[in-house]
Amino acid sequence: MVPAVELTGVGKELGGQKVVRGVDLSIREGEFFSLLGPSGCGKTTTLRLIAGFETPDEGAIRIRGRGPGRRPAFAREVNLVFQNYALFPHMTVWANVAFGLEMERRPKEEIRREVEAILALVRLEGLEGRYPRQLSGGQQQRVALARALVTDPAVVLLDEPLGALDLKLRKDMQIELKALQRRTGVTFIYVTHDQEEALAMSDRIAVMHEGRVLQVGTPEEIYERPQTRFVAHFIGETNLLEGRLRPGGNGVVEVESDGLAFAVGGGGRSSGDEQVILTVRPEHLVVGRRLNGGLENRFAGEVVASAYHGSERMVHVRIGNGVVLRSRVPNGSAELPDPGDAVEVGWPAAAARLVSPD
Amino acid sequence: MRSRPWLLLLPGLLWLGAFFLLPLAIIAVVAVADRGAPVAWGFGWSAFGRLWDPLVVPVLWRSAWIAAAATLGCLAIGYPLSYFIVRRPKRSRRLWYFLVLIPLAANSLVLLYAWTTILRPAGLLENLAGRLGLLPEAGFGLLWSPPAIIIGLVYWYLPFMVYPVYASMERFDFRLLEAAADLGAGVRTSVVRVLWPQTLPGVVTGCLLVYMQTFCSFVVPDLLGGAKTLMVGNLIQQRFLSLPQDWPLGAALALAVVAALAVVVWISMRVQSRLEG
Amino acid sequence: MNAPAEDRLFGWKGRGLRLGLGVNAALVYGFLYLPVVVLMVFSFSGSRYATVWGGFSVQWYVRLLDNQVLLSALRTTLVLAVCATLLATVLGTMAAFGLRRLRGRLRGLLETWFFLPVLVPDLVLAIALLMFFVLVAQLQLGLGTLIIAHSVFCTAYVAAVVGARLKGFDDRLEEAALDLGATRWQVFTRIKLPLVWPGILGGALLSLALSLDEFVISFFVTGPGATTLPIEIYSMVKRGVTPEINALATLMLLASIVLATLSILIQSKNSS
Ligand SMILES: Nc1ncnc2c1ncn2[C@@H]1O[C@H](COP(=O)(O)OP(=O)(O)OP(=O)(O)O)[C@@H](O)[C@H]1O
Numbered sequence: 081m082v083p084a085v086e087l088t089g090v091g092k093e094l095g096g097q098k099v100v101r102g103v104d105l106s107i108r109e110g111e112f113f114s115l116l117g118p119s120g121c122g123k124t125t126t127l128r129l130i131a132g133f134e135t136p137d138e139g140a141i142r143i144r145g146r147g148p149g150r151r152p153a154f155a156r157e158v159n160l161v162f163q164n165y166a167l168f169p170h171m172t173v174w175a176n177v178a179f180g181l182e183m184e185r186r187p188k189e190e191i192r193r194e195v196e197a198i199l200a201l202v203r204l205e206g207l208e209g210r211y212p213r214q215l216s217g218g219q220q221q222r223v224a225l226a227r228a229l230v231t232d233p234a235v236v237l238l239d240e241p242l243g244a245l246d247l248k249l250r251k252d253m254q255i256e257l258k259a260l261q262r263r264t265g266v267t268f269i270y271v272t273h274d275q276e277e278a279l280a281m282s283d284r285i286a287v288m289h290e291g292r293v294l295q296v297g298t299p300e301e302i303y304e305r306p307q308t309r310f311v312a313h314f315i316g317e318t319n320l321l322e323g324r325l326r327p328g329g330n331g332v333v334e335v336e337s338d339g340l341a342f343a344v345g346g347g348g349r350s351s352g353d354e355q356v357i358l359t360v361r362p363e364h365l366v367v368g369r370r371l372n373g374g375l376e377n378r379f380a381g382e383v384v385a386s387a388y389h390g391s392e393r394m395v396h397v398r399i400g401n402g403v404v405l406r407s408r409v410p411n412g413s414a415e416l417p418d419p420g421d422a423v424e425v426g427w428p429a430a431a432a433r434l435v436s437p438d
Numbered sequence: 439m440r441s442r443p444w445l446l447l448l449p450g451l452l453w454l455g456a457f458f459l460l461p462l463a464i465i466a467v468v469a470v471a472d473r474g475a476p477v478a479w480g481f482g483w484s485a486f487g488r489l490w491d492p493l494v495v496p497v498l499w500r501s502a503w504i505a506a507a508a509t510l511g512c513l514a515i516g517y518p519l520s521y522f523i524v525r526r527p528k529r530s531r532r533l534w535y536f537l538v539l540i541p542l543a544a545n546s547l548v549l550l551y552a553w554t555t556i557l558r559p560a561g562l563l564e565n566l567a568g569r570l571g572l573l574p575e576a577g578f579g580l581l582w583s584p585p586a587i588i589i590g591l592v593y594w595y596l597p598f599m600v601y602p603v604y605a606s607m608e609r610f611d612f613r614l615l616e617a618a619a620d621l622g623a624g625v626r627t628s629v630v631r632v633l634w635p636q637t638l639p640g641v642v643t644g645c646l647l648v649y650m651q652t653f654c655s656f657v658v659p660d661l662l663g664g665a666k667t668l669m670v671g672n673l674i675q676q677r678f679l680s681l682p683q684d685w686p687l688g689a690a691l692a693l694a695v696v697a698a699l700a701v702v703v704w705i706s707m708r709v710q711s712r713l714e715g
Numbered sequence: 716m717n718a719p720a721e722d723r724l725f726g727w728k729g730r731g732l733r734l735g736l737g738v739n740a741a742l743v744y745g746f747l748y749l750p751v752v753v754l755m756v757f758s759f760s761g762s763r764y765a766t767v768w769g770g771f772s773v774q775w776y777v778r779l780l781d782n783q784v785l786l787s788a789l790r791t792t793l794v795l796a797v798c799a800t801l802l803a804t805v806l807g808t809m810a811a812f813g814l815r816r817l818r819g820r821l822r823g824l825l826e827t828w829f830f831l832p833v834l835v836p837d838l839v840l841a842i843a844l845l846m847f848f849v850l851v852a853q854l855q856l857g858l859g860t861l862i863i864a865h866s867v868f869c870t871a872y873v874a875a876v877v878g879a880r881l882k883g884f885d886d887r888l889e890e891a892a893l894d895l896g897a898t899r900w901q902v903f904t905r906i907k908l909p910l911v912w913p914g915i916l917g918g919a920l921l922s923l924a925l926s927l928d929e930f931v932i933s934f935f936v937t938g939p940g941a942t943t944l945p946i947e948i949y950s951m952v953k954r955g956v957t958p959e960i961n962a963l964a965t966l967m968l969l970a971s972i973v974l975a976t977l978s979i980l981i982q983s984k985n986s987s
């Protein structure tokens with residue numbers, strides 16, 4: 081199947097600085113695809129390249145197999161939901177939503193039908209006559225969405241559409257957006273710097289850093305099997321350990337760091353004696369006065385801090401080589417160590433992963 | 439100090455009260471006085487009767503349409519010019535803008551005088567046209583005609599148009615043009631349906647300023663217009679400074695002008711508040 | 716290189732739009748500066764006719780120096796401009812500070828009121844002042860009435876310029892300084908004045924430039940013995956053209972341009 085949007089080797093320089101470098105992406109028809117990365121990593125720029133507001137310095141962009149994307153913005157079948165909505169302030173909700181259809185010179189009757197339908201879909205019936213400034217943030221957001229969706233574009237691009245909303249509304253809108261995308265089946269490319277949002281909504285995520293795409297995958301893949309140090313660090317919380325690789329037996333490799341040896345499952349790379357980075361998520365770490373056997377990694381340590389997070393507690397344990405590991409312990413579990421306690425901390429080899437430095 | 443703003447305001451208020459408000463009020467008083475040397479203190483509406491003189495009405499009419507033409511001229515070149523300036527890179531933008539304002543700050547007669555040397559018969563323009571073989575037998579006859587006045591007025595008052603229009607364009611969020619293009623609008627539709635309505639308040643203010651100023655301009659028609667193309671400004675000046683003097687008629691004329699302009703201002707303020715919803 | 720926004724948004728039509736805008740801008744700037752150039756070029760012409768080039772010469776500038784009428788007009792113009800500007804700067808600055816203290820409707824109303832002299836067409840103001848001086852105040856028309864008349868519109872400009880500068884002034888700075896134990900007077904001299912003086916100086920320079928060039932109002936309220944340069948130029952133009960005007964006009968134009976540019980530069984000094 082032809083991808084909805086395809087970027088090959090796209091690079092862009094802005095103000096003498098390489099903002100997007102060698103980006104390859106292939107976004108499938110009907111997919112909810114997120115671009116995730118810290119502020120300033122080039123997400124908006126990538127989106128503007130797809131929309132045609134910028135032209136790539138190198139590489140090519142194809143929309144539904146058609147390209148090269150030299151067509152100016154007004155001729156592209158992608159619609160953008162702007163970071164601050166960019167609703168036309170002098171037009172009513174109705175006129176804003178109808179604008180795109182009028183540009184396509186659709187018959188009046190059809191415009192009326194389509195606008196009504198889409199306003200019902202985003203639950204804005206009864207607000208047709210209002211001006212944007214008479215709407216709440218969430219309502220404006222939905223107008224922007226309706227305006228982008230109504231012309232039935234190949235792709236809708238959304239640039240941090242929930243960024244201006246408060247936390248509660250944000251959560252509600254996440255669910256609504258996702259449901260809307262499911263129902264309409266339109267391809268969404270969604271930009272956000274909020275990893276939780278990306279994990280919760282996306283079919284697939286591309287993690288960006290300094291203009292590059294570091295990893296593309298489903299939320300599970302990104303979270304469970306990060307491939308680079310940055311991805312592991314940026315998505316969720318993690319423990320990172322640097323060390324040298326040593327071949328070990330039966331599908332397990334060992335990493336030596338300051339005299340301690342860590343076992344890592346899933347082998348594969350065992351060429352030996354190279355500098356590597358190991359990551360293990362706090363929820364995979366077990367802490368206790370005495371741990372039972374069965375864990376490939378087990379170290380004695382001392383609790384240095386313990387922070388309360390509502391449903392869980394983050395326990396910081398310093399182990400032999402001075403490294404502090406963080407462990408996520410559900411509240412209400414049997415014994416909760418206090419700072420100063422001598423404990424053991426451990427995790428299975430399969431929970432740890434080797435990642436490449438960026 | 440915060441509680442005593444009046445101490446700071448009082449000198450200015452008194453000064454402007456004495457030398458601005460009071461003089462303006464006197465216009466109304468003199469308009470209903472009798473003709474004398476220069477004014478005889480008696481009450482009467484005779485000055486307003488003299489407004490309907492066959493010599494006065496055509497002048498009022500001419501002032502109205504010449505001012506309208508000059509306003510349209512300013513808009514026609516000032517609007518695209520403002521767009522041009524707003525789209526310059528940030529650093530050079532100020533410079534382009536100042537280049538428009540500087541002739542206003544140096545609004546001297548001397549520039550109008552320069553226009554007379556350009557437009558006069560056998561002046562620079564006709565010289566140039568003659569060399570290019572474009573000069574009609576009788577010359578252009580530009581100076582001392584309404585077109586010369588309009589050129590002069592557009593020249594002198596263009597900054598009054600650019601100032602508010604440019605300000606409204608600077609406030610305009612150019613992402614709205616991106617949004618329009620994104621939804622499939624071409625360049626003409628985007629400008630007409632998004633940029634223009636959003637900058638309309640600036641346009642209204644600009645037209646108002648230019649119309650008010652050009653309507654009773656006196657120097658431009660005096661230097662570029664000549665005796666056959668008087669505007670109301672010339673008429674007022676003559677009634678005050680040339681013989682035979684008629685101050686009440688001059689004051690009545692000024693009053694009529696101010697009243698007419700007030701109506702224009704009032705209407706456009708209504709329009710503007712409608713625009714801003 | 717980055718393609719301009721219009722091209723990226725609208726393709727070749729965007730390019731057409733930009734071309735049109737560029738052509739219009741070129742024509743307008745040409746239109747605005749054509750008379751300036753003409754004036755300056757012909758002020759160096761050796762010919763006796765104001766519009767015929769007669770070889771390079773500075774004779775008209777030299778002649779200006781001998782022209783007693785013009786020199787005395789220059790003196791009047793300068794005295795007038797300086798006096799009116801001093802008056803206007805004091806009144807306008809005080810008013811701007813006072814307006815800043817007001818709140819709500821009253822402030823908007825008074826702000827409009829102080830700006831009104833700029834909006835009222837100069838001819839209307841001119842005849843109003845003439846009638847006031849002659850019929851009510853019964854003043855002898857001359858330098859005195861000129862100064863009063865100029866101070867009216869100059870005050871409006873100064874108040875507007877200083878007011879604009881004050882708008883960018885953060886009230887919290889004043890509160891912070893008071894909180895740190897400064898007296899009102901210290902707040903004024905150490906905090907406000909350093910932040911606002913570019914506005915005051917800019918307003919003063921603008922007022923100077925406007926007064927130097929003012930013609931219509933001067934023309935009406937002047938009296939015997941108080942002829943300003945613009946009035947003199949006007950009568951020279953009316954009497955018949957001599958190339959001396961070109962030289963005089965060039966000098967005045969340069970003075971105005973320098974003053975206006977300085978005013979704008981100073982006003983924009985360390986403002987956002
Ligand atoms: N027009 C421009 N000229 C110069 N540099 C630019 C321009 N636009 C963006 N940049 C730079 O490019 C980089 C990427 O910008 P971009 O807007 O794509 O980031 P982003 O990932 O969307 O960030 P955010 O999450 O804050 O919106 C930033 O460092 C920014 O400073």
Ligand SMILES: [Mg+2]
Pocket residue numbers: 123124125163239
């Ligand atoms: Mg962004």
